[in-house]
Amino acid sequence: MKKHKIAVGLALAAWMTAGISGTALAAGGWVQTDGNWKYTDSQGNYVTNRWEQSGGKYYYLGSDGNMVTNAWVDDLYYVGADGVMVTNSWLKMNTAADGKEVGWYYLTSSGKMKTDGWETINGREYAFDSDGRMRHGWYFDDEDIYYLGGEDDGAMKTGWRCLAYDEDDKPDDGDVSEQYSQAGDDARWFYFQTNGKAVHAEDGTYKRTTIDNKKYYFDEDGVMASGWVAAEDETESGDTTGISKFIYLGTENEGNMYQSTWVYLDEHPWTGDDEDEIEEGDDEDCPDEGESAWYYLENDGTPAYLPSTADSMSDATTKVGSNSYFFNEYGVMRTGLIKISVGDENLVGYFGEDSPYDSSPDSYMRTGRQTIYDDAGDRYTFYFSTSGSSKGAGYSGERDDYLYYEGCLVEAEDGQDYEAFIIDGKAYLVNESGRVQTSSKAYRCDGDYMYRISGGKLYYTDDDGEAEDEVTEGSALPEVVYHEEYDL
Structure with a gap:
């Protein structure tokens, strides 16, 4: 932004002086009296309270007939030190005067001060209040949110901006926020569209938008959401905890929705800002904050979980790549020998020995004949189906001349033959x-x-x-x- 410079117009003064003569005075023109410039009409009368054009420029003669300098005229125009109407220029008021507050003002091509609206100046967009003062900082226009930079900036901002933000002390109209390169305790990310409007939701909800082929969510204040967020209003059929409302949006400097991917996290849906949206279970089902666990985020961003409607091992597990995995009703991946009771039927599956909290557990669903140690340390032989909807489920009946019950090999007691x-x-x-x-x-x-x-x-x-x-x-x-x- 270029300030309007106020300076004495020596060239104008010389031009005016050179133009004065008795004939000129009689015909109307500029005269200097007691160091003040005046303008006479064709009758030789001093012009007052009006604009006069001279040399292609406009000047204003006050009520005393003197040419006005360095002042506002009719609260809408400004004349500089040389008396010329200022046009296409910025003007900064460093002190309040002539009914104008401290700040920046813009005089358009007609010389009229821009008021109450937007103006494109040198390819950038600026907003002005009803008094003509350039807006800066945060600008809340009904339901729309803009950010206009510092007091000496004012240009409408677009794209990503990381700005100082305190949830307990939200900015007001005109507040200027420090800009950061990374979000943290004192800063958050916002996204301003090409029209300058921040993407934001209605009260108490989230607004989803796609930016550079990634999906982001923003709250009602325009703050980019991160971590676990309850983005959906309703749960899916078969969800008994509320986990299907949730998506994961990465760290506070990522914000994009994770899809079709594994995440190993020490933050969980029941420990975040939207914890009231999920029914927390016991410690075995729901790890504490700081305790890491594995989740798999489906293509729609929601975690894989055990639905209450599952009636087969295929329904109870989630296939990722060429393997299937088990997640409990809270979306947490589990390992070991697991039994799922569905009515009168039991589905038994085995998902490796490693702890589910390991950073790289051997946790995929096993099939075929397996040697397994249960939680009591006893050794068993199991057989799990290898195909169909029952793939991975413990087999009951005769298989390859051996008898199994819910996958476990059935043997006569030692000494009984x-x-x-x-x-x-x-x-x-x-x-x-x-x-x-x-x-x-x-x-x-x-x-x-x-x-x-x-x-x-x-x-x-x-x-x-x-x-x-x-x-x-x-x-x-x-x-x-x-x-x-x-x-x-």
Whole structure:
């Protein structure tokens, strides 16, 4: 911005003096009296209270007939030290005078002071109040928010701006905020569109906008949101905690919505500003602030989570790349041997031994035959389905000549030789290694006849090994200590 310079117009004075003569006076023109310039009309009368054009410039003659200098005329025009009407120029009032407050004013091409609105000056946009003073700092125009720089700047700002901001002491109209290169405790990011208007939401909500192909959210004050934000008003079907309202927007200097990506965070939805939007669970479900956990953010930005509507392992897990992972109802990735109860059915899955809080856990869903140690330290063999919607779920029934129940290998007790078990209403006879017996014959347990297979059915026997009653009840199925259990 270039200040209007006030200086004595020596060239004008010389021109005026050279033009004075008796003839000129009679015909009307400039005269100097007691050091003051006056203008006479064709009758020789002094002109008062009006503008006169001379040499292509305008001058104002006051009520005493003297040419006015360094003053406002009619509160809308300004004449400089040479008396010439100022046009296309900035004027700064360093002290209040002539009804004008301290500040910058702009005189347009007509000489008239710009008031109450916007003006394009040298390719930049400026706003002026009803008194003609250039606005600066924050400008709140009804629902629109602008930032206009410092007192000697005033140009409308566009694009990203990191400005001083205190949530407990928000700026008022005209306040100037210090500009920063990074957000922090005392500064926040704002985005001003090409029309100068800050992107902002209605009260209590968030406004989403795409900038350079990234999605950002802004609150009602125009502050760029960061971290965990409850951006959605309603939860998804199957969400029992409120986690589907949330998205993650990175650090206070990022702000863009994370999509289709893993994040390892020590901040959580229930520890942030929108904690009231989620129903916090116990410590096992919901890590404390400062304790890191893994989340996977889906394509729409919401965390993957366990829906209450899941009725298969496919529904209960989330596929990322070529592997599937388990997340609890709060979106936190979990590991270990997990049981999910769906009505009368149990879905058992195994997601690695590492702690879910490790920075790089081995946590993908396992399939096929696996050796697993439960939370009590006992060693088990499991089999998990390898295809279909039940992929990764513990298998129940006979598989490759071995018997499994909810994935766990079913074996006869040591020293018993054989035991009968009932799974899904069918009787099976297995040995101590879990192998299913199918040969039609009598089977001894600890030296005595106990069972006979005949016609594909399993019977108890008499002392001679002859079939008696069909087996309808079996031994207790294996009990496993799961790392976590969920009821849907």
